[in-house]
């Protein structure tokens with residue numbers, strides 16, 4: 042599935058408490074904001090988790106989304122990551138039909154995309170690929186020729202691009 | 217000091233200076249009801265948990281202090297969802313404590329288990345499920361802090377039974393540590409100067425005062441702003457009383473059933489100064505046609521309200537009182553009253569509209585028809601000065617807001633955002649508990665009254681002498697009005713009957729004084745008698761004209777320019 046033309050990524054630092062994800066997801070549902078993808082993981086500070094949300098900007102003005110999100114008590118900080126100023130990555134696992142005759146071609150393409158073969162079966166292989174979301178889209182398109190048996194993507198994670206001028210990390214971690 | 221979780225909860229409420237709890241016990245909350253016996257906190261036993269929630273709201277709205285309700289798990293928790301939602305929509309600070317099944321049983325479909333925090337998440341400012349008795353004081357302190365600061369609102373604390381029974385070491389936290397919660401209270405200085413400048417340049421300004429004025433205790437600051445600048449004020453349904461109706465610059469209520477001058481002043485103004493108001497659809501009508509020529513200054517403590525409906529020229533996030541005080545200072549710095557432009561043409565225009573299109577109803581010369589507006593006028597004119605008026609939802613609510621004279625803040629309690637039928641009786645009980653020295657009149661509809669009347673049993677038992685005026689039109693009147701105007705008089709399921717139930721007998725059965733009034737001549741005597749009773753609740757069944765409609769009216773989704781007046785007022789009327 043290609044990303045919508047107008048998406049926006051929010052990196053949301055939340056308190057690591059029970060039910061936080063439900064609060065965030067519930068808010069999106071009841072205000073009619075569409076989520077394109079969502080990834081959650083703990084941060085280096087155990088008190089906080091980071092939720093990376095890719096939003097369909099057509100569904101709601103970004104300003105309302107961030108303001109409403111910020112009203113949730115466990116939301117500590119929100120960084121808006123414009124695709125042009127962020128590093129975005131995603132992980133994919135895909136099981137591809139690879140009869141002996143086609144297997145060579147599949148492996149070749151996996152190598153071109155710098156993927157890894159993580160499992161091999163009788164006439165299928167499972168591939169792992171990490172990279173920019175559009176690169177994953179391309180790989181997915183190419184694999185359709187060989188039949189995708191199963192496919193799972195994580196949803197993207199993102200951090201702001203680093204300052205070129207002063208070589209220091211622009212922190213997105215608040216508190 | 218070792219306490220049980222239940223004891224710690226009650227002690228925490230005492231630390232928060234809670235003086236009264238509205239509630240009803242049951243299995244999961246049983247442990248907490250035991251230490252109540254030894255606590256100085258008064259407990260008022262309601263007859264339905266919805267009543268407990270609305271009582272807490274009524275109490276909060278007239279005292280400015282958070283109202284507290286306590287109920288058990290499952291059906292009790294779901295019964296209090298309506299008041300939570302009501303308080304959420306009207307930004308009323310209430311704290312609801314619910315019992316929960318033992319934490320070991322959560323997720324097993326145990327008896328009276330329900331996902332209370334899940335269900336109430338969208339209708340609370342925040343909620344907590346306590347899993348460790350040691351957390352109780354901290355959570356209670358956080359809950360009261362969240363409910364009462366920033367944009368106030370309801371919060372809920374869910375307490376599993378085993379946690380209530382578990383031992384804990386008592387402590388009381390000195391601070392609240394919520395890294396994600398830091399409401400902005402001070403307005404941006406540059407924006408404040410900009411607001412003062414726009415005000416100084418405007419020729420047709422109007423202040424659009426909302427409920428935030430009351431929440432922020434900003435009535436005095438508002439008064440000062442008006443007296444310094446001579447700018448007229450509309451007070452929304454949630455802000456009635458925030459600015460005195462007797463003030464010559466008070467235009468009264470705007471919106472769907474607002475008066476002509478208040479509605480039209482907003483349409484024609486060149487500067488709209490929104491203070492603690494949120495551009496609700498019942499005020500704006502069709503947004504694209506709302507206040508088309510106006511620049512907008514919008515002050516609100518909730519940043520999400522700015523630019524939600526209308527893009528303000530000057531957005532100011534902050535506490536209404538602090539911001540208005542700063543704006544007043546900036547206006548003084550820019551020359552004060554003398555530096556304001558001559559606005560006499562605008563004020564004259566408003567005066568002309570007020571004379572031309574006052575609130576109006578037709579009192580027939582002959583016959584014995586009792587008009588609801590007449591009953592309200594008599595109630596108003598015979599009420600003691602600082603009477604608190606509470607309303608249900610429907611026609612009677614709109615007439616109450618229109619025909620009463622609100623002179624003081626916190627003398628009007630109603631369900632604005634959610635429009636909850638059944639609000640009036642329990643909210644009036646809560647208001648009377650909060651302000652026992654004041655007369656509390658509830659004006660209720662016959663439909664609304666039937667939803668929560670049983671709380672009069674609570675009031676009679678607890679000696680809370682509220683007064684209830686039922687404007688009994690034998691109909692779900694507001695719905696009937698829409699069917700008459702917009703569904704070609706096809707009346708579908710709106711008839712209730714004037715005498716079934718017999719309201720007088722019902723009131724008496726609930727331990728109240730019951731009266732019935734059927735003609736205009738009987739009105740004053742009944743009201744006098746009611747005002748003289750102070751040892752039990754009073755209910756007057758006013759049999760009013762069912763044909764009466766609320767005017768003016770802006771049809772839903774229509775432009776405020778298409779306001780419909782009372783048919784007798786000619787132009788624009790239907």
Ligand SMILES: Cc1ncc(C[n+]2csc(CCOP(=O)(O)OP(=O)(O)O)c2C)c(N)n1
Pocket residue numbers: 608609610611612613635636637638660661662663664665687689691692693694695
């Ligand atoms: C709980 C609830 N159910 C339904 C409605 C829809 N509703 C709004 S006003 C109204 C009629 C209220 O009737 P009544 O209490 O007799 O007041 P009246 O309009 O006749 O003054 C109804 C049904 C509502 N606001 N709240």
Ligand SMILES: [Mg+2]
Pocket residue numbers: 661662663687688689690691692693
């Ligand atoms: Mg009625």
